[in-house]
Amino acid sequence: MKRIYFFLIFTSSFLGVNAQVKVRFELQNIPQNKDSIPECFVAGNFNNWKPNDPAYQFSKVNGVYLLEKQLPADAYEYKITRGSWEKVETGSKGNAFGNRSLNLKKDTVVKFTVANWADQFKKEPLKHTASVNIHIIDTAFLIPQLAAKRRVWIYLPPSYVLSTKTYPVLYMHDGQNLFDQLTSGYGEWGVDELLDSLIVKGQKEYIVVGIDHGGSERLKEYNPYDSEYGKGKGKAYIDFLVKTLKPYIDEHYRTKKDSKNTVIAGSSMGGLISMYAIATYPTVFGKAGVFSPAFWLGKAIETDVKNALINLNGSKIYLVAGDLESKTMVSDMKNVYQILNPTGENKNIMMVEKADGKHSEWFWHREFVDFYKFISN
Missing domain, CATH: 2.60.40.10 (Immunoglobulins)
Known part of the structure; x- marks a missing residue:
């Protein structure tokens, strides 16, 4: 070459x-x-x-x-x-x-x-691309709230093994697409490589926990509201994160347990459920990354955000979407942003609109860098 x-x-x-x-x-x-x-x-x-x-x-x-x-x-x-x-x-x-x-x-x-x-790039059979800092906690972690099992991944910062310090934690949905091209359906975010690179440049170290989605159940498990796809199971899924998974992670890994150091993030349906999570459990999740949120499939999120405003004081929320996504993607995101930050003066609430943004992993991969810097400050 x-x-x-x-x-x-x-x-x-x-x-x-x-x-x-x-x-x-x-x-x-x-x-x-x-x-x-x-x-x-x-x-x-x-x-x-x-x-x-x-x-x-x-x-x-x-x-x-x-x-x-x-x-x-x-x-x-x-x-x-x-x-x-x-x-x-x-x-x-x-x-x-x-x-x-x-x-x-x-x-x-x-x-x-x-x-x-x-x-x-010459197309070759997909292979594992997860870095040495990626580990599988369990290939079938029990989700009692959904009577289901899912694979759970964890990224441990490079310094984790040789230190005794504690770390903030970022919880992310669609674990299949975060770290490994072999398990991703449409390409991976490359979160592990991005973090390795950012940490070398002096950015804050985070533990990242990725939870696999449930395939055909995804549109229900990541939606707290009923929709044309069925009865929403999002409330039960978030209860799993708060009452089952986070306690497990805090017990087995050296974490900073407070809300200021607990972040939730995801894209599309994962963006919707992340917004719902911080609105519902602001004392658990202090920061959220809302990428290309599927608010169109859960318009009731606007009401829930309005009702949660008084409890979101001090929360950090990063919303990002592109003009080349669905017809109402950006306008729906702007509606939620206006509720969260009506004057635009709250620096803890950030909205980013990109003219070239598409509903794709390459877009979320690129925008993850600015989101990570936002939650690290």
């Missing part, structure tokens, strides 16, 4: 608070791909992560792909794409990794390689 060398050359200048710095991007040695005319872009927090932004597209000059911009001196995260997130840069084996970071304080030269593209 040919390597792509990418140079960021920053013009020498004094950087004041609002100073602009000239940035010259040089992209060389484009690897073979199925595109007849390769088009490459930079996507980052400087352009709302738009993967095909014409203003951040490379031009070919004398055989070299060039892009010159002026950016304020600031901290940035970014990736290289060929026009879509399906064609984003990856590791040498097609594995996803965290965003690249760049802190512009002075004249800088950053040299790095892009090893592969997501769409060019």
Whole structure:
């Protein structure tokens, strides 16, 4: 596989608070791909992560792909794409990794390689990708509230084995899709790799507990309300987390047990049930990650959130969705956000809308980084 060398050359200048710095991007040695005319872009927090932004597209000059911009001196995260997130840069084996970071304080030269593209990775039989920090607590953990059994995963931070300290805990739904591509139906979030990378960069360490969904039962188990798919079992599922699973985790692992250090998060139906969990048990879950929530299937969540407002004072809630999801996805999310934060002044309630966001694991993988930083502060 040919390597792509990418140079960021920053013009020498004094950087004041609002100073602009000239940035010259040089992209060389484009690897073979199925595109007849390769088009490459930079996507980052400087352009709302738009993967095909014409203003951040490379031009070919004398055989070299060039892009010159002026950016304020600031901290940035970014990736290289060929026009879509399906064609984003990856590791040498097609594995996803965290965003690249760049802190512009002075004249800088950053040299790095892009090893592969997501769409060019040779498809091979799926294999286990869970990191060494992932363990299976039980392949059939009893859920007495649902008269069911589920596999439960746990991510233990790198320092766990060699330390005696306690850790905050993040509970997540759809365990099949969090850590391992072999068990994921539509691709994995890559939570373990993301955490490993973030922790190396100094971010707070969390234990992460992932609970498998129940397949065909998912639309009922993650919904606290009755719907066209049947009688909702979400209340019983959350009771399981609060009354059975969390006590087990707190007993068998070194955890910080208070609500400030207990987080719940999930996407789609997992977003709905996470919002319900923090609204119903704010003294248990102090923080929540609500990704692409399926509020359309549980409109009563708005009433429950209104009734819970007085008890959510101090809670941290992160809501995120994309414009390319279902028709009412963003508007439903905004309705709940307005209830939680009517003036927009509560910094503990965050809502993020992304123009390119799709109902997909790659989107939640990407947005997990900012969510994790939010709950870590």
